[in-house]
């Protein structure tokens with residue numbers, strides 16, 4: 001009887017907590033500002049024609065970096081006359097546009113203009129040549145259209161048109177455009193942040209790339225989700241070396257180095273780093289709960305009871321799994337030089353993307369403890385990279401970004417999110433608690449395959465909405 005009563009109470013609690021789902025009001029009027037559509041598209045096309053491949057990468061040509069700098073100055077003369085421009089790390093561009101109230105902390109908009117190269121041999125797979133900036137079928141085509149010249153051009157179109165209309169930002173604005181984001185940002189964003197720190201600048205917030213407006217991200221959910229990155233994962237690679245007696249393969253010992261290594265990798269692979277629904281992941285699930293189907297909403301809103309089930313379910317999808325835990329990816333292996341000789345050592349490298357609750361050191365300890373063999377050594381390949389600081393979702397800066405998204409894209413739900421790759425944004429961690437990662441561009445699965453891949457492009461209508469987003473952001477600083 002008592003058990004039955006408890007069960008009924010539990011069901012009532014579960015149902016109350018599950019509540020109703022309220023999708024965003026897609027019929028709400030989107031805020032709009034006037035945008036010169038043809039000019040924005042033309043400028044993006046021009047920017048794509050300069051092959052600004054990151055330094056040190058095959059295809060890098062300093063002439064294209066310099067051409068980009070000159071082109072930017074020609075295209076956006078008002079910003080160049082009103083702001084101070086500092087060259088950092090040879091090619092990166094840091095603009096300071098003074099605001100009305102110098103007592104307010106400045107804000108910083110970041111983007112990068114280096115691009116990844118087109119994989120040799122795939123040029124012919126592009127429907128439009130990769131550096132053509134061709135405008136066909138309502139799209140601007142080419143490497144960088146999304147990542148990240150689209151965002152850079154949208155920011156510049158927004159600020160230049162506002163300046164033309166007599167705008168002065170209420171607070172000082174920095175525009176930090178990096179030239180080496182795709183190779184880690186050590187000479188660009190890292191040095192721009194160092195310069196600002198040396199000048200004693202404290203920022204109100206930073207907005208860089210990272211999340212997007214995801215279309216069809218979750219099965220059964222049609223509402224687009226604007227994912228605002230509030231943190232990014234770190235990375236560490238562990239070198240795992242197995243040792244055993246060498247010798248001839250005709251009378252092998254029971255365990256060769258290769259067999260021992262295979263066992264160790266299998267152990268690591270079968271013992272994923274523990275997951276939890278907490279921090280950023282909990283924030284994300286809470287934000288999207290209203291648009292989830294009933295059964296999923298029930299699990300999300302009753303984590304006190306169903307966290308284990310939720311983790312099991314989410315772990316099956318690689319993208320969700322990557323938000324829940326530090327991921328494990330064996331990426332290199334080598335041993336042996338001849339088919340009849342036993343190698344005395346066998347080596348593998350396993351790459352871990354470090355969740356904010358873990359550190360490179362804690363991952364090294366975890367893996368060493370799992371393998372626990374005196375024939376296997378585990379060591380970090382290098383220092384690795386800690387996950388970034390996690391920025392708050394209850395402050396003014398996040399609210400500004402969220403409200404701007406809601407005004408310009410009333411049909412979407414905004415959710416904080418953990419960026420699983422690296423961006424320039426982390427380099428600004430020491431200048432403010434509020435570092436956010438989002439570009440206002442809708443992307444579905446096919447778009448996600450295009451960037452860093454073949455046929456990268458952006459719809460002109462999406463570029464226009466991105467300009468409107470940045471205009472609205474500027475007006476609501």
Ligand SMILES: [Zn+2]
Pocket residue numbers: 112147148181209
């Ligand atoms: Zn990028």
